[in-house]
Amino acid sequence: MTALIIIAILLALLATGTPISIALGLTVLAFLAGFSSFTMETVDIVSQRLFTGLESFAIMAIPFFILAGAFLTEGGIAARIIRFATSLVGWMPGGLAMAAILACAFFATISGSSPATVAAIGAIMLPAMVKAGYPKRFAVGVITTSGSLGILIPPSIVMIIYAVSTSTSAGKLFIAGVIPGILLALVLMGVTFVTAKRRGFPTLPRASAREIWTSFREAFWGLLLVAIVMGGIYGGIFTPTEAAAVSAVYSFVAAVFIYRDLRIRDTFRVLLSAANTSAMLLYIVTNAMLFSYLLTSEQIPQAVSEWVTSQDLSPWMFLVAVNVALLAAGQFMEPSSIVLILAPLFLPIAQGLGIDPIHLGVIMTVNMEIGMIHPPVGLNLFVASHLAKMGLTEVSIACLPWVGVMLLYLVLVTYVPQVSLWLPEVLGVR
Secondary structure (H helix, E strand, O other): OHHHHHHHHHHHHHHOOOOHHHHHHHHHHHHHHHHOOOOHHHHHHHHHHHHHOOOOHHHHHHHHHHHHHHHHHHOOHHHHHHHHHHHHHOOOOOHHHHHHHHHHHHHHHHHOOHHHHHHHHHHHHHHHHHHHOOOHHHHHHHHHHHHHHHHOOOOOHHHHHHHHHHOOOHHHHHHHHHHHHHHHHHHHHHHHHHHHHHHOOOOOOOOOHHHHHHHHHHHHHHHHHHHHHHHHHHOOOOOHHHHHHHHHHHHHHHHHHHOOOOOHHHHHHHHHHHHHHHHHHHHHHHHHHHHHHHHHHOOHHHHHHHHHHHOOOOHHHHHHHHHHHHHHHOOOOOHHHHHHHHHHHHHHHHHHOOOOHHHHHHHHHHHHHHHOOOOOOOHHHHHHHHHHOOOHHHHHHHHHHHHHHHHHHHHHHHHOOHHHHHHHHHHOOO
């Protein structure tokens, strides 16, 4: 009964158009005021939770990775990565589209953000693909979908939030996301290759070895950040949070002093943009932590876990329910809120059924990727709509075939856990 009251309050607030971050906080206050003994001690607890929700050391990685992505986007590194990707695969059928996917995969490894990846790569590749003769809808679908690699290939902000909300190792999650991320990029490139061959999309001349080397050398300092972050985490040199700080400093140095695409006087604008994004995201995290505290204090996760156990669900049936719930939540909530609310709810049940927490984290991340490319709140759709000067409905239709591809990929990741767990096991990451 308590759970139904909380859900009803939250849905009622969302139905009025209240932003999810505010709705979460108001749900807690409304429930405490109307359905519990509201005392000054309760007020103190709520106030403390608003601040202590951000005390986790791992959360500090979020603003640092956002800042790193801002420097990389503004510093011209995306254009160099695109040139390198195009030199590698541009000669194949659908070469420009495949280069866009590969560039998104490269950029995802240094940004951690899906909308940032769409914005950085799409601003260059969308006009180029349309000019080369690709159907505009196809080009938009490719960019919007491949941009979602930004939250699967590490470093991933969504994975950091999952690690914080479930007390799971962010480093192990990062390593677990490598193979699924690479595999998804290959799947998207394979679908593009087949489509381009069937529909006769244009190709580019094959790049010479010298051209490939030149483009690699130009993109080297941006790509080096991948080795620094992943190598540093795996090598035990620094934690994921420390890696985020290193990436922010390195991105600043690369953009301002190595490539010199960003002037010192422009850094304030970049810092302000990153601060705005970080504040928005951290405000959501704070209220979601407060909402999670309410659920825990009312023992709702325990009750749900006991109910699921009593139903004698098998692991595969539970995972079906998890995917359906996450896909439904993605219809009206953004990824950070979904993970913060549902991960603590699903984790104890999953562990009781023998499902690895890292595997669950990758499943949730792939679901969040799908949520980024379908309406009404898919952030990638809004970014692509702005870049392509197309209506949101038209962009959504352009992404429909790719949503189908992503759903099939989700089935693979869900029911073949070694896709996620093989690399952490081989490397012995804890």
